[in-house]
Amino acid sequence: MSLIDLKNELSYHKLKDRYIDLPATGATVEEAANVLQVDPDAIAKSLVLDVNQQPVVVVLSGNARLSNQRFKAEFDVRPHLLSPDKVRESTGYPVGGVNPIGLDNDLPVYLDTSLRGLPWLYPAAGDPYHALKLSLTELSELSHPVRWVTVSQ
Template structure:
């Protein structure tokens, strides 16, 4: 089970981090933010992509959007989102619960700098109603992620 692989990951690598299972779904950024009482950008969404033959995970702030030019410049090709079946096959996690923890086989993981705006982020934890709370630098260290800048800059707040 996906949730169990995530629990085993944290038991082995970071026993101080609790996997939080909620009654409410956290399958989308909006639902996760509501379930965990945080801003949508504090949700660390994990996107499963492929460039050529290379599959990877990109973790970014909840409302951040990939910047196609930045991504292509960094990875040398256009990002292709994987279909739900491919995501489950590669990660063992369902869409809405995808995370870089407890993977059956290693995948390259990249954390977008959009996460650095927060002291604590809330990534999914292998199920559509499970998550963890941790510092983005610690998350990157736990999964061996490389920091990248591949998302669009946030839109400036409108002053009214």
């Protein structure tokens, strides 16, 4: 999905005002939290992992760490992050800009329980200089997750 497509999707859902142009890079959780002036937990980071030779996207809160044991319990494999080139090839977005909405190749999206209880979430919006401000309900509706998982510690 291009940035234009993403903006059109947001407009369709009457959420166009939730698209944020960042004045500096938000490629990492720390950078995004600083530029948005929010708690790092509110950053919805999208990790692209290999599960049985298929890329999947797992969205966690900013401070949540991926647990090898919990991931293996959910997916029956150890987690392996894709390389930056494979991330772009699989999602259409660069590392630091992966948005779980409208991904190329209809990748499966999983939302981690670490996102629950946060009033606002800020996922990247296609590149490190754009973000979205969404409620958990909006993120869930727009990303069409396969299911909720607990892969964080």
